[in-house]
Amino acid sequence: MRIKPQFIAVLVFLCSVQLFSQNKLDSSKKDLNSSSASSSGSGSTSNSSSKESSEVDDEELGFFAKVFFDVTFGVFKYGLIGDYKNEDHLHSSLTPYPYYNFESGNYRNVEDSIADYRLRFDVVAKFVYNDNNLFGSHLKGKVRVFQYFSIQTNYHQLFEFNKLNRTTDQLALFYFNVAYDRIRFEKFNLGWTMGASYVGNEVRKGGFSYGLLTEYFMSNHISFAAAIKWSQVNSQPVNAFELESRYHKKRGFFSIGYERLKIGTPSYNFVTLGTGIYF
The missing domain is CATH 1.20.5 (Single alpha-helices involved in coiled-coils or other helix-helix interfaces)
Incomplete structure (x- = not known):
């Protein structure tokens, strides 16, 4: 029986539709929901090991x-x-906001006569863009309880439009961390974060998170900030990297930058535009 070329073309078309109808957010969700392969190798314990351990000198x-x-x-x-x-x-003391005295960043020297600020809120809102079919938002909040530690949260909301079946998929990613600035100079600070990550929507799973963050302040009210967070959810990577430049104006700033997310197998690259405020 001879198969018609038209029939083969239809099969190829249907297979391609099925293949490309699954977008990147779908792939990330499936990766995070897939049961992690556990290779548990059962090792045999012998009586000789216990004898050897007993011979170790105290x-x-x-x-x-x-x-x-x-x-x-x-x-x-x-x-x-x-x-x-x-x-x-x-x-070094926490400043009320960067460039409050036209030169200091997040910290100032202890000799400064201005009263110490023990509490500060940093709020950031960013629009993240990959293309017309993949974009979203990134909201950040940081509470500097006192000059040493801070509590921060990150909320990524991603949208992806599928042209083939005209549907919109969504994915929400959260980070909840405690942050500590290990280096606190007037123009430069560097620290680490530790906490948890959580992926919402159809995943609803979380994991341990840790990372680094830094910011360098120039003399013209422009700073450069970077942060990276590593995490695993269901043995799959859930990582976030961001790099941006900020122009500060009194208690606020405008930013432009780049973000990269890795959620499961897929990676996401975004151009970002944002604004922030300190109070």
């Missing part, structure tokens, strides 16, 4: 435990927290 075990504790404590204290006795920049 003094050697105590020595290695002390070394491990000292190294871990040193990395945590000096690497993540800092030495408040010898690093003067760690005592």
Whole structure:
């Protein structure tokens, strides 16, 4: 039986429609909802291992435990927290807003006679654009409870339009983190974040999140900010990177930048336009 070329063409068309009707947001959702493959290798334990462990000298075990504790404590204290006795920049005061005195960024020297600000709110709203079929918004809020730690949240809302079946798909991504600025100079700050991520809509799963953030302030009311967050949801990557320049005007600013999201297998690249306010 001879198959007609028209029939083959119809099959190819239907297969292509089925293939391309699944957009990137659909792929991300399926990746995050797929059950993670667990390869549990069962190792056999022998009686000889228990005999060997019993032969370990208590003094050697105590020595290695002390070394491990000292190294871990040193990395945590000096690497993540800092030495408040010898690093003067760690005592820098939080500013009411960047360039309040035409030169300082988020922090100022302790010699400044202006009263210390222990509480500050930073709110940012950005429009993210890939093309006419993929765009969204990014809202950020940061509460600087006092000059050392802050609490911040990120809310990404993505929309994707499918031309083939004329449907619009959505995906919501959240980050909830505690942030700590490890370096606090007048023109430059660098810190880390730690918390949780959550993907909404049909996924409704969360995971552990950690990252880095920094901002450099120039002398013409322009700053450059960058942040990166790593996370995993159902053993799939949920990462976010952003880089932007900001023009500051009193308690507000305008920004233009770039964002990249990786949610499951797909990656998303966006141009961003935004505005923010400090109060």
